[in-house]
Amino acid sequence: MNAAYQFVTGPLAWAAWGIFLLGSAYRLISMYQLAKAKDPTAIAYMSWHFSLRSIINWLIPFNALGWRKSPAMTIATFAFHACLFLTPIFLVAHVLLWDQAFGVSYATIPDGAADIMTLVVIAACLYFAGRRLVQPEVRYITTPQDWLALIIVLAPFLTGFLAYHQAIDYDAMIILHVVAGEIMLAAIPFTRLSHMVFAVFTRAYMGSEFGGVRHARDW
Amino acid sequence: MKRTLPLLLSAALILAFAQAAMSQQDIKSLAPQAFGKLTRPAAQFNHEQHNEKAGLTDCVVCHHGGADGKIDKSASTEGTPCADCHKVKAEGKNTSLMNAYHKQCIGCHKAKGKGPLACGQCHKR
Numbered sequence: 001m002n003a004a005y006q007f008v009t010g011p012l013a014w015a016a017w018g019i020f021l022l023g024s025a026y027r028l029i030s031m032y033q034l035a036k037a038k039d040p041t042a043i044a045y046m047s048w049h050f051s052l053r054s055i056i057n058w059l060i061p062f063n064a065l066g067w068r069k070s071p072a073m074t075i076a077t078f079a080f081h082a083c084l085f086l087t088p089i090f091l092v093a094h095v096l097l098w099d100q101a102f103g104v105s106y107a108t109i110p111d112g113a114a115d116i117m118t119l120v121v122i123a124a125c126l127y128f129a130g131r132r133l134v135q136p137e138v139r140y141i142t143t144p145q146d147w148l149a150l151i152i153v154l155a156p157f158l159t160g161f162l163a164y165h166q167a168i169d170y171d172a173m174i175i176l177h178v179v180a181g182e183i184m185l186a187a188i189p190f191t192r193l194s195h196m197v198f199a200v201f202t203r204a205y206m207g208s209e210f211g212g213v214r215h216a217r218d219w
Numbered sequence: 220m221k222r223t224l225p226l227l228l229s230a231a232l233i234l235a236f237a238q239a240a241m242s243q244q245d246i247k248s249l250a251p252q253a254f255g256k257l258t259r260p261a262a263q264f265n266h267e268q269h270n271e272k273a274g275l276t277d278c279v280v281c282h283h284g285g286a287d288g289k290i291d292k293s294a295s296t297e298g299t300p301c302a303d304c305h306k307v308k309a310e311g312k313n314t315s316l317m318n319a320y321h322k323q324c325i326g327c328h329k330a331k332g333k334g335p336l337a338c339g340q341c342h343k344r
Contacts, residue, residue, distance in 0.1 A: 005336050006329070092258070093338055100321065111258060166344045174337045 001171050008178045009097075016182035023189030024197045031198070042205065045212045054207025055200060057219040064219035073131070080124035083117040084153070088181070090114075093164075111164075118161050125154040149192035155180035253302035253316055259342040262320070273334065281323060288313060 035043055058064050067074040088094060090109045099105040109117075128150060132142045159177035162168060188196055195202075210218035246266035250257055275281075284294025285304065288311075301319050309315035314322065324341065328334030335341045 002328070002332050002334075002336060096321070099318070100325070163339060166339050170339045171337075174339060 004175055005178075008175055008182070012179070012182055016185040019186040020188055023186070024194075027189045027194060028197060028201075031201075042209065046204065046208045047212050050207045050211030051204035052207075053211065054218050055203045057217075058203055066219070072127075076124050076127050079120050080128075083120045083124075087114050087117045087121065088156075115161070115164065118157050118164075121157045122154065122161065125150055125157075145192050149187075152184050152187050152191065152193065156184050249320070251300060251302045251316070253300075253307050259338070260344050262324075262341040263343050264324075264341075273331075280327075 058066075061074055061078050062068055062071070086109065090107060091114050092108045092111055095105060095108050131138050132146065132150075133139065156177060159173055159180050163170060163173040163177045167173070184193070187193055206218045210216045246264060248261040249264045250261035270276075278297045279293065279295040282295055282297040282299070283290055283292050284296045285291040302316055305314055305316040305319040307316045309318070324334075325336060328336055
C-alpha cells in the first residue's frame with residue numbers, strides 16, 4: 001500500500017503534470033504554426049479588442065444567443081465548469097498536500113461545500129451523457145472521443161467522492177482517485193478536453209473575424 | 220509526622236505517574252481541544268499499541284522540547300500536549316498544530332515505509 005501510494009503521489013504525479021504542461025505548450029505552438037501556414041490573414045486580423053469582447057460576452061450566462069437557445073444546457077455547463085475548476089483547486093486535502101510537498105498554502109473551501117460541488121459535477125456529467133443518448137441532434141454528432149472525455153472527467157470526481165466518504169475499499173479508492181486525476185491531467189492536451197487550452201483562442205479567432213471582417217457580433 | 224510527609228509525597232508521585240501511564244495507555248485516538256470542533260474524524264492513534272508495534276521505546280522521538288522557535292530534540296516532554304507549544308494558527312515560520320502532527324506522523328511513516336500516509340487511513344470514519 002505505502003509503496004503504491006508513494007509511487008502514484010510521487011513519480012506518477014510529476015509525469016502527469018509534465019505531460020499536461022509540456023503537451024499543452026506543444027499543442028498550442030503547433031496549432032499556431034498550422035494557422036500561420038494555412039490562414040495567415042486570420043492572424044493578421046486578430047485584435048485584442050474584438051477578442052476580449054467575444055470572450056467576455058460568452059462568459060456571461062444567458063448573454064450570448066447560443067446560451068439562450070438551450071437554457072438547461074447553459075445552467076448545466078456553467079455549474080459544471082465552475083465546480084470542475086474550483087473544487088480540486090481549493091479542496092482542503094489538495095491544499096494540504098501542496099503545503100506538505102512545497103510549503104505553499106492558500107484559501108480553501110469547506111469540505112461540506114466541496115462535497116456538494118462534487119455532486120454537481122457528477123450530476124452534470126450524467127446530464128451530458130443523457131443528452132448524448134436521447135437528443136437526436138446531439139446523438140448524431142457524438143463520437144467515441146466525446147464519451148472518452150466524459151468518462152475521463154467523471155472518474156476523479158466519482159472516486160474522490162467515494163474516497164472522502166470512505167465507501168467501499170478506502171485504500172484502493174484513494175489510489176484509484178489519484179490515478180484518475182492524473183489520467184485527466186495528462187489527457188487534457190490530447191483529447192476533446194484540449195478545449196481547455198484552445199477555448200480562449202477559438203473565441204478570440206471568432207470574435208476577431210466577426211468584429212474586424214464581418215463587422216458583426218458573434219454572441 | 221516526620222515519616223508521613225515523605226510517604227504522602229511519594230504516594231502523590233506514584234499516583235501522578237500512574238495517572239500519566241493510565242491516560243497514555245488510554246489514548247485510542249487524538250482530538251485535542253485546541254482545534255475546537257474537528258472537521259475530520261479524529262485520527263486513530265492507540266498510544267501503547269502503536270509504539271509497541273512500531274518498536275518505539277525512546278519517548279523523545281515524539282515528545283521533544285524547545286522554545287522560541289528552536290526545537291530541542293534531547294529534552295523529553297512526555298505528558299505535555301503538543302498544543303502547549305504548537306498553536307493552531309502558527310506565527311511566522313513556527314509549525315502549526317496540524318502541521319506538527321502531520322509532519323511527525325506522516326514523516327516517520329514515509330521514512331519507515333510502514334504506517335498510514337493517506338488522509339482516510341488516519342482519519343477513519
